[in-house]
Amino acid sequence: MSLFKLLRARSLVPHRQLGIVAKSKYDFDLIVLGGGSGGLACAKEAVDHGARVLCFDYVKPTPVGTKWGVGGTCVNVGCIPKKLMHQASLLGEAVHEAVAYGWNVNDQNIKPDWQKLVKSVQNHIKSVNWVTRVDLRDRKVEYVNSKGAFFDDHTIEFVPKCGKRYIVTSEYIVVAVGGRPRYPDIPGAKEFGITSDDIFSYDKEPGRTLVVGAGYVGLECACFLKGLGYDPTVMVRSIVLRGFDRQMSNLLAAMMLERDINFLHTCIPDSVERQTDGRLLVKYHNTTTQAESSDVFDTVLWAIGRKGLIEDLNLQAAGVKTQNDKIVVDASEATNVPNIFAVGDIIHGRPELTPVAILAGRLLARRLFAGSEERMDYSDVATTVFTPLEYACVGMSEEQAIETHGVDNIEVLHGYYKPTEFFIPQKSVRYCYLKAVAEINGDQKILGLHYMGPVAGEVIQGFAAALKSGLTLKTLRNTVGIHPTTAEEFTRLTITKRSGRDPTPASCCS
Numbered sequence: 330m331s332l333f334k335l336l337r338a339r340s341l342v343p344h345r346q347l348g349i350v351a352k353s354k355y356d357f358d359l360i361v362l363g364g365g366s367g368g369l370a371c372a373k374e375a376v377d378h379g380a381r382v383l384c385f386d387y388v389k390p391t392p393v394g395t396k397w398g399v400g401g402t403c404v405n406v407g408c409i410p411k412k413l414m415h416q417a418s419l420l421g422e423a424v425h426e427a428v429a430y431g432w433n434v435n436d437q438n439i440k441p442d443w444q445k446l447v448k449s450v451q452n453h454i455k456s457v458n459w460v461t462r463v464d465l466r467d468r469k470v471e472y473v474n475s476k477g478a479f480f481d482d483h484t485i486e487f488v489p490k491c492g493k494r495y496i497v498t499s500e501y502i503v504v505a506v507g508g509r510p511r512y513p514d515i516p517g518a519k520e521f522g523i524t525s526d527d528i529f530s531y532d533k534e535p536g537r538t539l540v541v542g543a544g545y546v547g548l549e550c551a552c553f554l555k556g557l558g559y560d561p562t563v564m565v566r567s568i569v570l571r572g573f574d575r576q577m578s579n580l581l582a583a584m585m586l587e588r589d590i591n592f593l594h595t596c597i598p599d600s601v602e603r604q605t606d607g608r609l610l611v612k613y614h615n616t617t618t619q620a621e622s623s624d625v626f627d628t629v630l631w632a633i634g635r636k637g638l639i640e641d642l643n644l645q646a647a648g649v650k651t652q653n654d655k656i657v658v659d660a661s662e663a664t665n666v667p668n669i670f671a672v673g674d675i676i677h678g679r680p681e682l683t684p685v686a687i688l689a690g691r692l693l694a695r696r697l698f699a700g701s702e703e704r705m706d707y708s709d710v711a712t713t714v715f716t717p718l719e720y721a722c723v724g725m726s727e728e729q730a731i732e733t734h735g736v737d738n739i740e741v742l743h744g745y746y747k748p749t750e751f752f753i754p755q756k757s758v759r760y761c762y763l764k765a766v767a768e769i770n771g772d773q774k775i776l777g778l779h780y781m782g783p784v785a786g787e788v789i790q791g792f793a794a795a796l797k798s799g800l801t802l803k804t805l806r807n808t809v810g811i812h813p814t815t816a817e818e819f820t821r822l823t824i825t826k827r828s829g830r831d832p833t834p835a836s837c838c839s
């Protein structure tokens with residue numbers, strides 16, 4: 330039966346006719362709520378194993394009206410546009426470096442065209458949305474652009490554009506609805522502030538921008554705005570990059586400061602008002618001194634964290650357990666209701682990253698429909714903060730290693746280094762730094778690797794596979810480097826932190 334006929338048959342108008350719907354046979358083998366990284370991966374893998382799959386995706390517009398197509402956060406308002414803006418900002422630096430390398434770049438005051446950049450980014454996103462829809466159609470994943478909510482543990486209720494209510498049933502249901510940015514509960518927050526959901530399609534130049542929040546999203550936004558020639562200020566409530574290695578986080582903040590990005594430490598906003606000239610007056614106070622201040626910005630960008638989108642799911646109708654705004658799952662992504670699972674950002678206590686959502690979704694589909702028993706391993710997931718000098722890491726922070734193994738049982742090797750390509754344009758090498766956190770005994774199993782410098786994500790990705798395979802310091806030291814790269818610095822770490830020796834290299838080639 331076509332989906333259209335099926336929906337007519339399952340129409341919930343009037344509601345009380347529900348009793349006549351036979352439940353013995355489900356309409357689908359799998360319904361996925363959420364067409365983002367995790368949901369789409371799960372849906373596509375499931376059809377590959379012969380399942381009949383229906384996927385719902387729906388985007389609630391932001392308070393200023395931004396909305397987008399299928400594909401979820403990563404494609405539309407996350408990793409992809411962020412990386413493109415990061416690249417745009419790095420290219421600004423590269424133009425100036427090019428002059429030092431002999432390129433004749435006549436206009437030294439080159440400025441980006443914000444509207445043109447936004448258009449290019451949005452065009453790319455739209456092409457990805459299109460390819461995603463075609464891919465779903467070709468693979469025969471039924472796709473409905475509607476918000477789905479539980480009617481009971483096997484039934485999803487939804488209201489498509491025509492306004493009629495429908496239900497549809499499934500043996501399994503996977504919740505992959507992700508999250509959205511939080512807004513502070515202060516006057517003017519929603520009326521005048523924007524978030525990462527808006528910035529990548531923002532039709533006017535951001536200008537002087539207050540970025541509230543110093544998690545990775547806030548820092549990345551501040552950095553690409555700076556690189557594009559705007560003037561960001563980061564308001565930090567407590568610490569930068571909570572959850573990351575402290576030394577690396579502080580180095581990253583120092584690197585941003587060196588690039589004239591302002592920080593307002595231990596401050597929180599109290600209100601945002603629009604002035605008669607259209608600019609935004611932000612009143613805030615320092616939580617340490619209680620001193621009240623105010624400043625005027627062109628844009629206020631909230632980056633104070635994200636909340637799971639459980640409120641519209643009517644989870645109580647299915648009896649699914651939640652914690653705060655997340656869904657509680659076990660090691661096989663199963664909720665407390667046997668046929669209901671969850672993957673991606675919506676699950677409690679797991680890394681909120683695209684590749685995590687994708688792999689978890691795929692593995693789940695294989696377990697449900699292909700007899701697999703393989704579970705997602707959430708340990709040692711590598712990640713990168715895309716600031717101008719990127720910071721990437723895998724495994725434990727120094728603090729986690731100390732907490733887990735004890736300070737006397739770990740060794741930290743570290744070093745500053747000088748990327749060869751930084752010399753001619755005389756770029757600052759002050760924050761090019763890396764460290765390996767390892768066990769102190771035996772072959773010295775590596776517990777964590779941390780790298781700040783150019784293309785950190787590319788560097789750490791390979792080391793992440795090595796670390797997952799049980800990499801030791803002994804092996805690392807016996808690995809021949811690729812010269813001249815910055816990744817090779819990991820193979821020549823010799824200075825331990827406990828030695829107190831200066832980790833600064835004397836020459837360009839150590």
Ligand SMILES: Cc1cc2nc3c(=O)[nH]c(=O)nc-3n(C[C@H](O)[C@H](O)[C@H](O)COP(=O)(O)OP(=O)(O)OC[C@H]3O[C@@H](n4cnc5c(N)ncnc54)[C@H](O)[C@@H]3O)c2cc1C
Binds near residue numbers: 367
């Ligand atoms: C600015 C930013 C930058 C990021 N950068 C990176 C990065 O560099 N690398 C990285 O790995 N991760 C990054 N992330 C995180 C990454 O985007 C998420 O971890 C990932 O998208 C989570 O996938 P998901 O499938 O769980 O949810 P999502 O991708 O958010 O998809 C969920 C989808 O479900 C829809 N939905 C919600 N409720 C319903 C409903 N009731 N019915 C139907 N549909 C519904 C949502 O609108 C959305 O389309 C970034 C995030 C942000 C915000």
